[in-house]
Amino acid sequence: MNDNQRTKIFHFTVAQLIEILKTLPQDAPVLTSGYKNGFENFYYPEVVTLKHEPENMYYDGAFQKADEDELNSFQAVVLIREMRDD
Numbered sequence: 001m002n003d004n005q006r007t008k009i010f011h012f013t014v015a016q017l018i019e020i021l022k023t024l025p026q027d028a029p030v031l032t033s034g035y036k037n038g039f040e041n042f043y044y045p046e047v048v049t050l051k052h053e054p055e056n057m058y059y060d061g062a063f064q065k066a067d068e069d070e071l072n073s074f075q076a077v078v079l080i081r082e083m084r085d086d
Helices: 003-009 014-022
Strands: 030-032 046-052 063-065 074-079
Touching: none
Parallel strands: 030 074
Antiparallel strands: 046 063, 046 074
């Protein structure tokens, strides 16, 4: 795969991601969205307020969005996978 093909397929390189992550809270945990198998591109990283719900079924994820003032909520950097509709 040549550089031109990579530019069209992937959203970020390691160098680009590092530069973005440098601008985000350095002590924040990093999480990703997911379900099932395989791999996808992800959208621009964002800071999201979450809560830990470890009893959830695996397909619901152990972390869910929360209100900022909700008890035991915390902020994390989230890499949300690209949602394709094909």
